[in-house]
Amino acid sequence: MPAMTLTEKILAKHAKSNFVEPGQNIWIDIDILMTHDVCGPGTIGVFKKHFGKAAKVWDPKKIVIIPDHYIFTADKMANRNIDVLREFSKEQNLPYYYDVGTEKYKGVCHIALPEEGHTRPGEVLLGTDSHTCTAGAFGEFATGIGNTDAGFVMGTGSLWLKVPPTMRFVFEGTLPPYLMAKDLILAVIGDIGCDGATYRAMEFDGAGVFALNMEERMTLCNMVIEAGGKNGVIAPDKVTLDFIDSKNKHKVPYTPVYTDPGAKFIYEKVYDISKMQPVVAKPHSPDNKAFVSEVKGAKLDRAYIGSCTGGKMTDFRAAAKIMHGHSVKIDTFVVPATTEVAKGLKSEKMHGKTLEQIFLDAGAKMGDASCAACLGGPSDTFGRLNQAIRCISTTNRNFPGRMGHKEAEVFLASPLTVAASAITGMITDPREYLA
Amino acid sequence: MSKIQNEITGKAYVLGDNIDTDQIIPAEYLTFNPAIPEEYKQFGKYALSSVPPAQSGLPKGNIPFHTDDEFVSPYTFIIAGKNFGCGSSREHAPVALDAAGIKVVIAEFYARIFFRNAVNGGYLVPFECTDRLCDKVCTGDELKLDVPNCKLHNLTTKETYPLNPLGEIAPILNAGGIFSYAKQVGMLKS
């Protein structure tokens, strides 16, 4: 049998076929379907319209519903949408509904999924959110779909899909302390453009990748969609399996899958990460790459640290390392991705202080776990850019209007760069604050 | 969810490259539920409301898609450049264009999820052009699309442009979306 890439092998297995090749349209079985408060109500509507009012979902254990986008708002429609999720979960007896206002509430879905043991190597995860690709970090095929596709999956557990060709990005060398996964992925997106991976899989490989912890690997895979990628994937290693086994509370068996020797890649690029520099994406596109050294000194009005890309423990440890003992010069918003991360900020210490205390002492404002201003949202959303101001952010998108006002300017950067810039009020190289 | 007509006529609204889903339908309006018909209409009202004015209605720009209180625009076609619909997976994007009366988008190429949503939901027909039509067609031009022959006639300039065949998505669009298509191919019981 001809050699296949990791992505092709997972898809072949789920199509119950020995072999698939790029470009082929196949029907595959789905392991997990995830939806949230923005697309859940529409998905449920599609499901009921086509399968009937009394229809049952294909498998309650395979549907995960995580409200996260519009949570702490007075917006009536947003709250109505959560009621729709709540009623549906009750009606269908869904065990994995992480309801707002309860102990179970989590926050940002892509971080909640692995925390709650819903990501596993070799599986297919579909979600009604474009950053569902984050879970590729666990060696699975994960991609975003719309309401209609999700409604179809809800009723059938299957979907048609086109097999993508795979691009391979090899990170060699050791990551310097002033760089993070965010710098690597912004560099890749800048190099290939925001359509450079359209209809393609992006596989990350090399010693530099396998030296990263799971959260950093998630950051890499999270942003493949910003290059148009269908999925991002990293082969599972011991780090992955240890993580999965520590979270696999549902004891679901899984089989890791690996790229065959000799598999064909449509594109290959090798980076020596020890020679790379901190980068930003300038307004208004994630591929508008510049080295921090090229834009340093640009005046800022706000800094934002949060989201599925930049709101995990690793991100806050990095930001705290820089902010400790300093005060921020501009409005700085800190938003943990999930309630588990929020607990971590209250318990984990650095220089004798909790991370949360370091941020508060520096003058930053702390928000509750959710997507918050990453995607703008209702006007009372924490950290939302309600005016045409300039913000540096650890999030993943800076299209016009993404964080609120359509004339606001957003620079995307690593948590290290954002923290250093918050202290000075202008774009700043984190090396200036790393001893 | 309508099947594709053979001939579609109407006015063009022209946009540039990388029109992402936040520009097509800003996040603050995603609280409407597209499964409820009354709310579906609302998406038409806010369609394309985050496109910066200078890039709205090319080549001149500053041509609003519709006035603030209208739900439906006077346009039938969107003509755009590269990577139309990039960004989020929100199906509210093709929904918004459909609700605003758009029947066809013609772009150089599409972001994957937007394309899938447009086709599988049966909201609009996404054609690809071989020439850079966003530099050739002006907002307000009268167009006539000949679907079987994949040709776009510009009745205003008397030009004709070739389009790429719809290929593998044609049967899904002709069926009216993924549900009817899955029934046709036996993946779903009728």
Ligand code: SF4
């Ligand atoms: S944090 Fe931002 S990018 Fe991540 S799921 Fe929420 S809105 Fe999307």
